[in-house]
Amino acid sequence: MLHISALEKLVHELSRLPGIGPKTAQRLAYYILRTGNEYPERLSEALLRVKAEVHDCPTCFNYTDTDICRYCEDSHRSDESICVVEEPSDIMRIESSGAFRGRYHVLHGAISPLEGIGPKELKIKELIDRVEDGLSGTGPAIKEIILALDADLEGDTTILYLAKQLQGKGLKLSRIAHGVPIGSDIDFVDDRTMGRALQNRVEL
Amino acid sequence: MLHISALEKLVHELSRLPGIGPKTAQRLAYYILRTGNEYPERLSEALLRVKAEVHDCPTCFNYTDTDICRYCEDSHRSDESICVVEEPSDIMRIESSGAFRGRYHVLHGAISPLEGIGPKELKIKELIDRVEDGLSGTGPAIKEIILALDADLEGDTTILYLAKQLQGKGLKLSRIAHGVPIGSDIDFVDDRTMGRALQNRVEL
Ligand SMILES: [Zn+2]
């Protein structure tokens, strides 16, 4: 108990952040008090600004501070491929590989019955609409959909659901490969990854 | 690069917090965006409120949101003993032990020549003033000063400096004991702690 209500409130709010326990939140709150100068104002302003300026791109649901996001706007990218990801932050991982030059679609999560997240909580209908608009000619034609979802139960469940929804529309549908990370020692790869790496072996 | 200036600014401000690297800051910023609802506003308000309401107690320099802090105000505590600590958060550690019922004095740091923190950067003059006010009768008489500073180089340096400043004023001056933590296995105690525990042995 800090016995100072404003300080307790700040600790409470900070401890709602992921990975920040009550002890860490208290340490951060004391740091914020101690720094004096303009730090609390600057952080406060940054929080309000992000809330005011950043919104979902109406096409792909990536975060953006412009009408449509930079990946949807870029005329040098192909309209024919859409890479589907769970979170906006996943786009950066794919971009930094330089291996994809199409468009994106952000689901904002993955199907998780345990957490009460079903297909309706995700931007799945919006993905189907993009495909349908291509088929009817009201949007750009889409030929390929690459599912770059997490390699966990939720990702797998979402892939199964999407595959069912998207089949029969003449699309090339794929998921990114699982296997041994480049540069990693085979000794340190877990059994499931090794199983997948063997299953997905590529002919030479 | 997130390519969204409001988001980059938030990541930048969050990564100034202690123990929060750029990766963690980015994860927190995305969480803040994703939570939607009123979280950014609530955290922002908590930051501004702590800045506006919390200040140093004019007597002991503990944080408080009232004119003087609860420990200085409590008439059931003894005026004769002052426990000197580095940070306001240290007071809680001492209070929860229930072993001290006097007043406090917060230095707001410890002497650290490497970090450019000398005696003038700390509330040391204010501590001497409290002692002098007791001697001259303009404040409550102080009989004992307990130094509860960190058991590191900065704490030790500060203790040496304070001992020199406070000697010859008829005070009982002590520092808290170092030794083997209660409940801990002797095998796991480091050499310096064990050295101190032997030096500070208590006759039975
Ligand atoms: Zn977009």
Ligand SMILES: [Zn+2]
């Ligand atoms: Zn006080």
